[in-house]
Amino acid sequence: MTRLVLAVAALWVGAALADVVVVKISQSPAAADPKATYWAQAPVTEVSLMAQPMVVPRPAVTTTAQVKVQAVHDGKTIAFRLTWADSELSAAGRLGEFSDAAAIQFPAGNGEAPPVVMMGSKDHPVHIFHWRAQYQRDLEQGKPTMKQLYPNVSIDMYPMEFESAAASNGVTERDRERYSPGRSEGNPQSYAKSGVDEIIAEGFSTSSVQQGHQSAGRAVWENGQWTLVIARALALEGGSVLAPGQSSFVAFAIWQGGAQEVGSRKSVTMTWTALQVAAR
Amino acid sequence: MSKVKNWQLKREMEYAYDEARPKKQWAIVFDLNKCIACQTCTLACKTTWTSGKGQEYMFWNNVETKPWGGYPLAWDLKVLEQLGRQDWGKNGSYEGKTIFEGAAANERAVHFHPKDEDWMYPNIGEDDCAGQVDSGGHIGALPHDKWFFYLPRTCAHCTYPACLAACPRKAIYKREEDGIVLIDQSRCKGYGECVRACPYKKSMYNPYTRTSEKCVGCYPAVEEGLQPQCVVNCIGKIRVMGFINPPWKARDDNPIDYLVHKKGLALPYYPQLGLEPNIYYIPPIHADRAYLQQMFGPQVDGAIERYQQLPSDPVAQGLLTLIGSTDRIIHRFSVEKQRARGFDEWGAELISVPVTEQLIERPAFDEKAQAVRNNTP
Numbered sequence: 001m002t003r004l005v006l007a008v009a010a011l012w013v014g015a016a017l018a019d020v021v022v023v024k025i026s027q028s029p030a031a032a033d034p035k036a037t038y039w040a041q042a043p044v045t046e047v048s049l050m051a052q053p054m055v056v057p058r059p060a061v062t063t064t065a066q067v068k069v070q071a072v073h074d075g076k077t078i079a080f081r082l083t084w085a086d087s088e089l090s091a092a093g094r095l096g097e098f099s100d101a102a103a104i105q106f107p108a109g110n111g112e113a114p115p116v117v118m119m120g121s122k123d124h125p126v127h128i129f130h131w132r133a134q135y136q137r138d139l140e141q142g143k144p145t146m147k148q149l150y151p152n153v154s155i156d157m158y159p160m161e162f163e164s165a166a167a168s169n170g171v172t173e174r175d176r177e178r179y180s181p182g183r184s185e186g187n188p189q190s191y192a193k194s195g196v197d198e199i200i201a202e203g204f205s206t207s208s209v210q211q212g213h214q215s216a217g218r219a220v221w222e223n224g225q226w227t228l229v230i231a232r233a234l235a236l237e238g239g240s241v242l243a244p245g246q247s248s249f250v251a252f253a254i255w256q257g258g259a260q261e262v263g264s265r266k267s268v269t270m271t272w273t274a275l276q277v278a279a280r
Numbered sequence: 281m282s283k284v285k286n287w288q289l290k291r292e293m294e295y296a297y298d299e300a301r302p303k304k305q306w307a308i309v310f311d312l313n314k315c316i317a318c319q320t321c322t323l324a325c326k327t328t329w330t331s332g333k334g335q336e337y338m339f340w341n342n343v344e345t346k347p348w349g350g351y352p353l354a355w356d357l358k359v360l361e362q363l364g365r366q367d368w369g370k371n372g373s374y375e376g377k378t379i380f381e382g383a384a385a386n387e388r389a390v391h392f393h394p395k396d397e398d399w400m401y402p403n404i405g406e407d408d409c410a411g412q413v414d415s416g417g418h419i420g421a422l423p424h425d426k427w428f429f430y431l432p433r434t435c436a437h438c439t440y441p442a443c444l445a446a447c448p449r450k451a452i453y454k455r456e457e458d459g460i461v462l463i464d465q466s467r468c469k470g471y472g473e474c475v476r477a478c479p480y481k482k483s484m485y486n487p488y489t490r491t492s493e494k495c496v497g498c499y500p501a502v503e504e505g506l507q508p509q510c511v512v513n514c515i516g517k518i519r520v521m522g523f524i525n526p527p528w529k530a531r532d533d534n535p536i537d538y539l540v541h542k543k544g545l546a547l548p549y550y551p552q553l554g555l556e557p558n559i560y561y562i563p564p565i566h567a568d569r570a571y572l573q574q575m576f577g578p579q580v581d582g583a584i585e586r587y588q589q590l591p592s593d594p595v596a597q598g599l600l601t602l603i604g605s606t607d608r609i610i611h612r613f614s615v616e617k618q619r620a621r622g623f624d625e626w627g628a629e630l631i632s633v634p635v636t637e638q639l640i641e642r643p644a645f646d647e648k649a650q651a652v653r654n655n656t657p
Binding site: 055056057058059060093094095096097098146149153155158159179180181182183184185186187189190204205207260262263264 | 331332333334336384385386387388393394395396399446448449450465466467468469470471472473476477485486487488489490491493
């Protein structure tokens with residue numbers, strides 16, 4: 001198995017050799033606008049992906065074989081534009097539905113000696129920016145209610161939700177959350193998302209969503225294609241630190257929600273791609 | 281993959297992790313001959329655990345009518361169909377593949393993902409008979425040619441949980457102290473791998489919290505020495521919760537060990553799937569034997585025979601009277617001088633009941649009161 005993976009990985013090294021060059025622009029890309037005119041200035045790097053091969057369960061076939069990558073910065077903020085084919089828009093919500101998603105991964109720290117590309121390893125963490133169509137919908141329209149997910153649902157009442165303030169007798173949102181285990185445990189997954197999750201990982205099964213928010217993500221789906229921009233500060237304390245004139249590494253993952261991809265069922269880059277942050 | 285011992289299959293099998301049996305193993309025994317599908321267990325569970333948002337159609341405990349019922353829809357048919365032939369050898373060992381052994385290289389288990397609507401009919405097939413009852417037809421002998429039975433189901437807190445094996449986040453764990461399997465609600469990201477992998481479909485997705493949830497075995501009660509809500513609220517007294525040992529450590533005075541290992545009255549359901557599930561059923565005496573053999577394995581005929589001989593077995597009879605007589609977990613029992621007694625972990629007596637109720641015959645005419653007795657209150 002390991003030998004096969006190495007052989008396949010070797011095939012992919014060739015495809016991933018082209019560096020991603022981060023062009024310096026004068027405007028700020030912080031708004032993460034997929035249609036901004038400055039993207040015309042950034043060269044396109046084609047990066048190959050394959051079905052995640054290491055952790056079971058994994059996809060039987062590669063659903064996303066290629067992602068086109070562009071990158072710009074203004075000295076403060078760096079933005080990546082990812083374009084990939086996906087024949088249907090999937091934003092999850094109901095049971096058995098999964099969201100289209102993408103992730104960009106950097107070495108935590110300055111990346112001089114990159115960690116293991118597959119989500120890092122103990123004491124050699126990676127910094128991941130994980131966008132989902134589902135998270136973007138939260139940002140734009142709020143986290144959907146049960147009534148929005150299931151328009152015909154009929155419920156007499158939920159525990160501790162009273163129609164009048166007088167009847168509620170001082171019940172707080174915290175009291176009501178006791179009936180929603182994920183929320184009462186403070187699981188970030190159970191709260192409204194703001195487009196992109198910022199994650200630190202030290203190997204498989206260790207990814208942990210970070211508090212606070214220093215990135216933005218916005219995508220449009222048109223003509224069977226996603227165009228996603230993720231923007232973040234160049235230097236992130238405790239995470240990925242990039243600087244103009246320096247090089248680092250980057251890796252990518254794509255999920256096709258319509259093909260039931262989620263978690264370890266994804267297409268990934270098998271090696272780091274070199275990242276050249278232009279000085280000027 | 282590790283080689284682990286599965287006593288229900290009488291052989292070793294493959295599993296994602298090494299064999300690690302808990303100090304105690306949570307287990308329930310159900311007497312299917314007594315269940316009337318009143319759904320009191322279902323409601324006791326629902327009002328205790330799943331009344332919140334995103335849990336509208338979530339039933340950690342459900343009771344379905346076999347053969348037509350299923351929550352989610354056709355859960356058992358779909359997984360059995362994928363598994364292929366499931367033969368048992370003459371010595372009682374399983375010769376087919378478990379869901380772990382039959383899995384494709386990229387999967388942990390033979391599985392399917394129920395559709396959203398599959399969860400929306402928890403009571404489908406209720407009271408539907410296995411076949412058309414013909415005009416003039418009557419039930420003359422056992423087993424009945426037209427039959428159905430009720431199957432109450434919770435999570436089986438399996439010794440080899442498929443949910444746990446399939447979770448790529450390792451957010452599911454099996455407690456060392458009581459074998460209860462839990463999804464860590466602070467770490468789960470709702471990938472639904474457990475929902476796909478559990479063949480009994482007892483992991484369920486909550487679209488409001490965006491995490492998967494499952495039966496928690498009423499662990500806060502169990503920690504206090506109490507049986508779960510679905511057990512203590514059972515009005516038919518058909519179920520008992522306790523701790524089961526593997527057969528090589530079985531104790532004759534442990535109620536669960538006695539029913540499962542010593543008497544062979546209660547059997548695991550779909551043991552061929554390979555999870556070593558820890559809910560056990562006393563099979564219904566009237567249902568189709570081939571169907572029961574598929575569900576409970578080759579020992580079903582013996583179990584039914586022994587069940588029918590219970591009137592001549594005062595110990596087993598006594599134990600069955602203890603079922604439903606206390607809210608507390610019975611760790612040890614004894615039957616002596618027509619009394620059945622249950623004891624807690626430290627040997628203190630929890631309950632004492634007569635094996636048979638005293639029968640008093642009174643003449644219809646009360647000489648002393650010079651009045652006719654009748655049964656009308």
